[in-house]
Amino acid sequence: MSNIAKAFENGKAFIPFITCGDPDLETTAQCIVEMQKEGASIVELGIPFSDPTAEGPVIMEASLRALEGGCTTDKVFGMVKRLRTELGVTIPLVFMTYANVVFSYGIERFCQKASEYGIDGIILPDVPYEEKDEFDSVCRNYGVDFISLIAPTSHERISMVAGSASGFIYIVSSLGVTGVRSNITTDIPSLCAAVKAVTDVPCAIGFGISTPEQAAEMSKSADGVIVGSAIVKIVAQYGKDAPAHVGEYVRSMVSAIR
Amino acid sequence: MPDSKGRFGIHGGQYIPETLMNAVIELEEAYNHYKDDPEFNKELTELFNEYAGRPSNLYFAEKMTKDLGGARIYLKREDLNHTGSHKINNVLGQALLAKKMGKTRLIAETGAGQHGVATATAAALFGMECVVFMGKVDCERQALNVYRMKLLGAEVIPVTSGTATLKDAVSECMREWTTRIDDTHYCLGSVMGPHPFPTIVRDFQAVISRESKAQILEKEGRLPDYVLACCGGGSNAIGSFYNYIGDKEVNLIGCEAAGRGIDTFETAATLNTGKLGIFHGMKSYFCQDEYGQIAPVYSISAGLDYPGIGPEHAYLHDTGRAQYVAITDDEAVNAFEYLSRTEGIIPAIESAHAVAYAMKLAPTLDKDKIMIITISGRGDKDCAAIARYRGENINE
Ligand SMILES: Cc1ncc(COP(=O)(O)O)c(C=O)c1O
Numbered sequence: 001m002s003n004i005a006k007a008f009e010n011g012k013a014f015i016p017f018i019t020c021g022d023p024d025l026e027t028t029a030q031c032i033v034e035m036q037k038e039g040a041s042i043v044e045l046g047i048p049f050s051d052p053t054a055e056g057p058v059i060m061e062a063s064l065r066a067l068e069g070g071c072t073t074d075k076v077f078g079m080v081k082r083l084r085t086e087l088g089v090t091i092p093l094v095f096m097t098y099a100n101v102v103f104s105y106g107i108e109r110f111c112q113k114a115s116e117y118g119i120d121g122i123i124l125p126d127v128p129y130e131e132k133d134e135f136d137s138v139c140r141n142y143g144v145d146f147i148s149l150i151a152p153t154s155h156e157r158i159s160m161v162a163g164s165a166s167g168f169i170y171i172v173s174s175l176g177v178t179g180v181r182s183n184i185t186t187d188i189p190s191l192c193a194a195v196k197a198v199t200d201v202p203c204a205i206g207f208g209i210s211t212p213e214q215a216a217e218m219s220k221s222a223d224g225v226i227v228g229s230a231i232v233k234i235v236a237q238y239g240k241d242a243p244a245h246v247g248e249y250v251r252s253m254v255s256a257i258r
Numbered sequence: 259m260p261d262s263k264g265r266f267g268i269h270g271g272q273y274i275p276e277t278l279m280n281a282v283i284e285l286e287e288a289y290n291h292y293k294d295d296p297e298f299n300k301e302l303t304e305l306f307n308e309y310a311g312r313p314s315n316l317y318f319a320e321k322m323t324k325d326l327g328g329a330r331i332y333l334k335r336e337d338l339n340h341t342g343s344h345k346i347n348n349v350l351g352q353a354l355l356a357k358k359m360g361k362t363r364l365i366a367e368t369g370a371g372q373h374g375v376a377t378a379t380a381a382a383l384f385g386m387e388c389v390v391f392m393g394k395v396d397c398e399r400q401a402l403n404v405y406r407m408k409l410l411g412a413e414v415i416p417v418t419s420g421t422a423t424l425k426d427a428v429s430e431c432m433r434e435w436t437t438r439i440d441d442t443h444y445c446l447g448s449v450m451g452p453h454p455f456p457t458i459v460r461d462f463q464a465v466i467s468r469e470s471k472a473q474i475l476e477k478e479g480r481l482p483d484y485v486l487a488c489c490g491g492g493s494n495a496i497g498s499f500y501n502y503i504g505d506k507e508v509n510l511i512g513c514e515a516a517g518r519g520i521d522t523f524e525t526a527a528t529l530n531t532g533k534l535g536i537f538h539g540m541k542s543y544f545c546q547d548e549y550g551q552i553a554p555v556y557s558i559s560a561g562l563d564y565p566g567i568g569p570e571h572a573y574l575h576d577t578g579r580a581q582y583v584a585i586t587d588d589e590a591v592n593a594f595e596y597l598s599r600t601e602g603i604i605p606a607i608e609s610a611h612a613v614a615y616a617m618k619l620a621p622t623l624d625k626d627k628i629m630i631i632t633i634s635g636r637g638d639k640d641c642a643a644i645a646r647y648r649g650e651n652i653n654e
Contacts, residue, residue, distance in 0.1 A: 050552045073550075074549075101551075104550025125276075126275060126536070126539075128275070131271055131273055157280065172275075172276065175439065176277075
């Protein structure tokens with residue numbers, strides 16, 4: 001069983017996302033340490049991309065700040081190495097970035113390094129089922145899970161996508177891009193049930209979730225809850241002082257779903 | 259071309275969020291259903307001829323030919339189309355398709371504003387809602403077109419993210435489409451994006467070379483030796499090339515925007531300076547840094563100011579079937595003024611890139627050679643910006 005699958009074994013999983021390098025990689029690393037301490041099950045590390053087309057303003061702006069601050073793929077790898085070797089981070093870590101970041105690095109070289117440094121999975125929101133082979137086949141060779149996404153518009157595609165999924169399935173809660181939403185209108189219980197009917201791979205819901213109440217509600221249907229923009233916002237607000245605030249937020253979310 | 263997976267060689271594909279997959283599949287199915295449908299084609303031809311003013315003239319540029327002293331130069335006058343550019347060809351096709359699909363709302367990106375104006379025009383004609391995304395920088399350099407779109411009933415949303423130019427407008431459109439799919443068709447303006455867009459847009463633009471081939475055969479009794487067109491995303495170029503691809507003796511030349519030069523960072527010449535990548539739904543060549551971050555490109559021409567190029571061009575480049583040259587701002591502005599003075603035709607600054615290369619190439623060719631330059635649009639929209647480039651301030 002992969003480390004990611006194991007992370008779903010102790011109750012509902014809480015999966016925070018963070019944009020690496022905003023405001024700097026040291027702060028990102030400290031935030032991840034706090035996340036683990038406060039009970040996060042897996043952390044999604046966003047490698048910033050200049051033109052993140054699946055992202056709303058919060059993560060898009062954080063990505064641009066990170067790039068302006070000099071963050072690169074190699075520097076993110078360096079941080080991951082430190083998390084694993086010096087900072088005691090043992091929970092699964094998953095990269096979330098865009099196809100071109102991985103492709104331009106060289107898919108083989110990227111996956112090899114990811115595996116060597118202790119990355120457990122990769123999420124590429126601009127690589128759907130139809131295009132995933134190019135990436136997934138290499139990921140498999142290195143024991144890295146290529147995470148599949150399912151959207152409210154997936155309908156009859158669900159069994160196809162879920163059928164070949166590994167790690168966990170990322171269920172997109174709403175139409176549109178990432179960002180905090182006060183109201184999620186998708187029929188989440190039905191969507192999760194449709195996924196669970198065709199696979200045993202655990203599923204986690206993301207996009208738009210920010211409050212403990214939303215998380216509690218979502219975790220009734222899914223095995224885990226993913227939160228991105230709400231955390232990136234906290235980092236944007238507190239800058240270098242963010243780790244403690246992020247930790248506090250993660251604690252409140254974890255207790256809401258367990 | 260393309261294959262069943264939307265590939266032109268290694269290029270193309272569908273690199274988009276899962277949320278959009280069913281939308282592009284629905285589009286592909288609808289297109290496959292209608293593309294050979296006699297009724298659909300009859301309606302489209304009628305729109306082309308009665309509304310857009312097709313066929314566009316193939317005009318023998320006698321003065322230019324004499325002045326340059328080489329090849330016989332013909333201009334394919336897409337600038338004479340309704341709304342002033344080739345963009346209307348694609349838009350009428352897509353709007354008609356969207357209508358058949360039951361869509362009631364069109365969204366579009368625009369650079370120079372020509373595609374936005376064409377989309378707003380079709381939306382007005384078909385009674386559809388229209389929202390156009392346009393980089394804030396482009397809104398400023400193409401203010402006249404912003405006003406035209408509003409006049410036509412479209413909402414224009416200035417995009418401030420990133421470099422606030424065409425690539426950011428495309429990104430914003432993709433974001434908007436994932437938010438609202440049911441009633442909305444994304445009317446993409448060039449031969450780019452995820453499959454099936456590069457094919458659909460090409461097929462609607464192929465009218466350019468379908469006509470020019472018949473016209474040149476009638477006027478000269480043979481095929482041209484050279485076909486030149488400017489190349490942003492590549493829609494007027496692929497439309498100008500398409501029906502000649504099988505005619506190996508016809509040289510196809512795409513003219514990219516070099517901006518301040520291909521040895522500077524202020525350039526948008528994708529095939530001359532970019533490398534293979536994946537962006538905006540497709541695998542193709544892109545201007546990018548060593549980590550795959552998309553480069554902030556630059557050209558005086560808002561319509562060519564894009565860091566990528568359509569997958570079919572990437573393929574024609576790989577196979578050597580077409581050649582892609584880079585033209586600087588300065589050369590394009592000179593050509594803009596040259597064509598205006600010599601033939602009394604003010605070309606779009608985009609099209610002026612093709613004219614500029616013709617000015618270099620034609621004098622080196624024998625007098626019995628034939629060259630067709632596609633004038634993709636008219637230059638009224640550019641006058642204020644070119645005046646500024648020459649240090650003159652005029653009120654628009
Ligand atoms: C007149 C004109 N020509 C050319 C272009 C470039 O687009 P493409 O390369 O798709 O023809 C534009 C785009 O805005 C345009 O307005």
